[in-house]
Amino acid sequence: MIWNISWKNVWRNKSRSLIVICAVTLGTVSGVFVAGLMKGWVDQRIHAAIYTEASHIKIQNPEYLNNEELKHTIPNYEEIENYLNNSDEVKDWTKHAKIVAMASTSRGNTALTLKGIDPVEEKSISDIYDFIIEDAGDYFESGFKNPIVISEKTADQLRLINYIIxxxxxxxxxxxxxxxxxxxxxxxxxxxxxxxxxxxxxxxxSMLKPKQIKDYGAYIMKLAKNYKIRSKVRFTFTDIHGDMVQKSFRVCGIYKTYNTMFDQMNAFVKIDDINAIAGLQESDYHEITTILNNDSDESVKSFRDNLNKKFPQANIMTWKELAPDAGMMSDFMTIYYYIIMGVIFFALAFGIINTMLMAVLERIKELGMLMAIGMNKKRVFNMIMLETIFLTLVGSIAGMVIGGALIGIFGHFGLNFSTVQEGFEAFGWSAMVYPTIETSFFLGVTLMVIIVAIISSIIPARKALQLNPVEAIRT
Amino acid sequence: MNVIEINNLTKIYNESEVKVKAVDNVSLQFEQGEFAAIVGPSGSGKTTLLNMIGGLDKSTEGDIVVDGVKIGELKSSKLIDFRLRNIGFVFQAYNLIPVLTAKENVEFIMELQGKSRVERDERSIALLSAVGLGERVNARPAKLSGGQQQRVAVARALASKPKFVLADEPTANLDSKSTETLLDIMEQLNKEENITFIFSTHDQRVVNKARRVITVEDGHVVSDERRA
Incomplete structure (x- = not known):
C-alpha cells in the first residue's frame, strides 16, 4: 500500500512532477549519450591500438627499446616461434623487421620506420589493409617489384599527391x-x-565565389586529389654493419588511419625486400606481434607473464604498456562515465529535493493524520523515499530509453566531427564516431538514480518526521 | 470495566511567558461501550483533553491509563504503535488520503497493522457497507460528499478494531442530514459492537445522542452527566 500511495502521490501535482521528470530525462539523455559517445571513441581508439598499432602482445629485444639499431634483434627467435605456434592462447602472430630510414623523392623527404612484413600473415594481425584509401592503390596486390605502402601523410611530405581538375x-x-x-x-x-x-x-x-566553395569545395578537393601510385621512393638507412645503404621502392598503396602520428612514422614493405640489403639473416626480426584468442586484461597479462618467465631475455609488453593512452582510457573510462552521470544527478538532486520539499509542505495535514493514526517514522520516511525514487526513476528510465535509442541510431550511422578531424587524428582519435554503450551501464545508472533519490529524500523526509501530529492536523 | 482512567490530568502551555492551563486536574473514567461527549465552549480544553487521551499530546501532570498501560510513559515509537492498535481517530476535516479510494483508505490502517490481504479486503468492504457506502468503495474522497467522507473516516477508525474511538468535532463540517446519518451509524456500531466512542463537540445534536455528557470549562470538568 505504501508503494501504491507513493506512486499515486507522484502524480498528485502532475505539472510539477512532469517538470522534474523532464529535467531528469534530459539529464539522463545527455549523460547516457555523452557516455556512449566517449565509449565509441575509446572503443575505436583501443581497437586501433590493438589491431592497427600494437597487437595484444609485442615481443622485442630490450636493447631495441633504447637504441633502434638493426643488430638488436629478438633473442632466441626460433624458441619463441615454436612456443607461439604451439600455444592455444595465441590466435595469430607475425614478425617484423624494422628499419629507421630517410625517405626521399625529387620533391620531398621525411624520416620514418620501414616495417618489413609478410603481407599475408600481417592481415591476420593488423587491419592496415582496411585503411588503403579508395583510388590510392592496394595492399601489396600489384605485381611490381619492391612495393611499399605509405601513409597519406608521408605521401604528402614526399609530394606524391597532386591536384588536377x-x-x-x-x-x-x-x-x-x-x-x-x-x-x-x-x-x-x-x-x-x-x-x-x-x-x-x-x-x-581566387577563382570561385564563397558560395560555390561552400557548396562544392569539399567535393572538388576530394575528386581532384590524385595519388601518384607506382612513384619511386628512395630510402637511405644504416645496415646491420653500420654502413649506409640505399634502396628504392615503388608506392603500391597509400593508407590513412585515425592516428596521424602513427601514419607519419610507418611505411610497410615486404620483409624479403629489406632483409638482404639490411644485412639481416633469416630469423633476425625486431618485433613479434600477437593476437590472443581471449582479449581480456587478465588473459593478456597472464600470457605476458608466462612469456616473461620462459623468455626472460626478451622484452614483452602488452598493448596497454605500448599504447598507455588507450590503456588508461580502457581502465578508467567506466569511472569517467559514472563521474559524468554523478555530476548530472548531483545537479538534478537540488531540483528533486526542492520538489519533494514542496510535496511534503503541502501535505503537512495529511502527514500529521498518518502519524496520528499510527504510521511510524520508518514508514513515513519510506513513503517519502519511495515517492522520490519513483519520481526520479520515471525520468531516468525515459532518459535511458531515449539515450539508448539515440546511441542506437548514431551507432549505426555514425557521427561525423569532420570539422575538427585534424585535431582529433593528431591524438589518434577518429573524427567519425559510432557511439556505443554496454547494458551494464544502464544497470549502473539505475542504481545511481536510486542512490541519488534516497539521498535527495533525506531532507524532505526529515522535514516530515519533525512534524508534531497535533499541530500538523490543526494547519 | 474501565477502558480509560484519567487521573489528575493537567496540561499547561507556556506561551510567551504566560502559562495557560488548558486542562486542570481532571480525573475521569470511561467504561467499555460508552457513548460520551465532552462539551464546552471554544478554548475550554476539550480538544486538548481528547488529544491527551489519544496519546497525541503529553500531559504536564497526571496520567492516563488505557487498558492497564500508562500511555504517558510510552516512548514515541511505542506510543505510535499503541495508537495504531488501540485507538481510532475521526477528525473534524475527515483527513482522508485523497489519492486512495474509500476502500483503500479503510484498508490502509489494517496494512499498517500487518493484516492479511483477505482480511483487509473483507473488513474494509464490511465496514464501508456498515456506514452505508457499500456502493462507493472505489470512489476517491474528491468524489464523495462531506458526510460520505466522514463516514469513510469512521470506517477507517474502526478498521483497526480499536478499544475506543476519539472523534474531534466530527460533525462540525456536516449539514443536518449528514450529521444525523453519521450519528445514527456511530450509535448503531456502539450498541451492536460495544465500541466506545468519545466525542469532543459543541454540536447539540451530538450532545442529544450521547449517553454521557462531560462539560468542561476553563480546563475543569464542571459536570459529568450520565443518561439512561
Missing part, C-alpha cells in the same frame, strides 16, 4: 547540377597539376 570531375559536377559559371571557371585550370593542397586551395579561392 579533370574532365571527369567537371562531368560529375554537371551531373550534380552545378552551374555553368562554376564549370567554366574550373575549365580554365583543367588538367593543370597542383603539387600541394595549399596551392590548389588558393587557386580555387
Amino acid at each position: 579533370s574532365q571527369e570531375l567537371i562531368d560529375s559536377l554537371k551531373q550534380l547540377g552545378a552551374d555553368e559559371k562554376l564549370m567554366a571557371s574550373l575549365s580554365t585550370i583543367q588538367d593543370q597539376r597542383f603539387i600541394t593542397e595549399k596551392k590548389f586551395k588558393a587557386e580555387l579561392e
Whole structure:
C-alpha cells in the first residue's frame, strides 16, 4: 500500500512532477549519450591500438627499446616461434623487421620506420589493409617489384599527391547540377597539376565565389586529389654493419588511419625486400606481434607473464604498456562515465529535493493524520523515499530509453566531427564516431538514480518526521 | 470495566511567558461501550483533553491509563504503535488520503497493522457497507460528499478494531442530514459492537445522542452527566 500511495502521490501535482521528470530525462539523455559517445571513441581508439598499432602482445629485444639499431634483434627467435605456434592462447602472430630510414623523392623527404612484413600473415594481425584509401592503390596486390605502402601523410611530405581538375570531375559536377559559371571557371585550370593542397586551395579561392566553395569545395578537393601510385621512393638507412645503404621502392598503396602520428612514422614493405640489403639473416626480426584468442586484461597479462618467465631475455609488453593512452582510457573510462552521470544527478538532486520539499509542505495535514493514526517514522520516511525514487526513476528510465535509442541510431550511422578531424587524428582519435554503450551501464545508472533519490529524500523526509501530529492536523 | 482512567490530568502551555492551563486536574473514567461527549465552549480544553487521551499530546501532570498501560510513559515509537492498535481517530476535516479510494483508505490502517490481504479486503468492504457506502468503495474522497467522507473516516477508525474511538468535532463540517446519518451509524456500531466512542463537540445534536455528557470549562470538568 505504501508503494501504491507513493506512486499515486507522484502524480498528485502532475505539472510539477512532469517538470522534474523532464529535467531528469534530459539529464539522463545527455549523460547516457555523452557516455556512449566517449565509449565509441575509446572503443575505436583501443581497437586501433590493438589491431592497427600494437597487437595484444609485442615481443622485442630490450636493447631495441633504447637504441633502434638493426643488430638488436629478438633473442632466441626460433624458441619463441615454436612456443607461439604451439600455444592455444595465441590466435595469430607475425614478425617484423624494422628499419629507421630517410625517405626521399625529387620533391620531398621525411624520416620514418620501414616495417618489413609478410603481407599475408600481417592481415591476420593488423587491419592496415582496411585503411588503403579508395583510388590510392592496394595492399601489396600489384605485381611490381619492391612495393611499399605509405601513409597519406608521408605521401604528402614526399609530394606524391597532386591536384588536377579533370574532365571527369567537371562531368560529375554537371551531373550534380552545378552551374555553368562554376564549370567554366574550373575549365580554365583543367588538367593543370597542383603539387600541394595549399596551392590548389588558393587557386580555387581566387577563382570561385564563397558560395560555390561552400557548396562544392569539399567535393572538388576530394575528386581532384590524385595519388601518384607506382612513384619511386628512395630510402637511405644504416645496415646491420653500420654502413649506409640505399634502396628504392615503388608506392603500391597509400593508407590513412585515425592516428596521424602513427601514419607519419610507418611505411610497410615486404620483409624479403629489406632483409638482404639490411644485412639481416633469416630469423633476425625486431618485433613479434600477437593476437590472443581471449582479449581480456587478465588473459593478456597472464600470457605476458608466462612469456616473461620462459623468455626472460626478451622484452614483452602488452598493448596497454605500448599504447598507455588507450590503456588508461580502457581502465578508467567506466569511472569517467559514472563521474559524468554523478555530476548530472548531483545537479538534478537540488531540483528533486526542492520538489519533494514542496510535496511534503503541502501535505503537512495529511502527514500529521498518518502519524496520528499510527504510521511510524520508518514508514513515513519510506513513503517519502519511495515517492522520490519513483519520481526520479520515471525520468531516468525515459532518459535511458531515449539515450539508448539515440546511441542506437548514431551507432549505426555514425557521427561525423569532420570539422575538427585534424585535431582529433593528431591524438589518434577518429573524427567519425559510432557511439556505443554496454547494458551494464544502464544497470549502473539505475542504481545511481536510486542512490541519488534516497539521498535527495533525506531532507524532505526529515522535514516530515519533525512534524508534531497535533499541530500538523490543526494547519 | 474501565477502558480509560484519567487521573489528575493537567496540561499547561507556556506561551510567551504566560502559562495557560488548558486542562486542570481532571480525573475521569470511561467504561467499555460508552457513548460520551465532552462539551464546552471554544478554548475550554476539550480538544486538548481528547488529544491527551489519544496519546497525541503529553500531559504536564497526571496520567492516563488505557487498558492497564500508562500511555504517558510510552516512548514515541511505542506510543505510535499503541495508537495504531488501540485507538481510532475521526477528525473534524475527515483527513482522508485523497489519492486512495474509500476502500483503500479503510484498508490502509489494517496494512499498517500487518493484516492479511483477505482480511483487509473483507473488513474494509464490511465496514464501508456498515456506514452505508457499500456502493462507493472505489470512489476517491474528491468524489464523495462531506458526510460520505466522514463516514469513510469512521470506517477507517474502526478498521483497526480499536478499544475506543476519539472523534474531534466530527460533525462540525456536516449539514443536518449528514450529521444525523453519521450519528445514527456511530450509535448503531456502539450498541451492536460495544465500541466506545468519545466525542469532543459543541454540536447539540451530538450532545442529544450521547449517553454521557462531560462539560468542561476553563480546563475543569464542571459536570459529568450520565443518561439512561
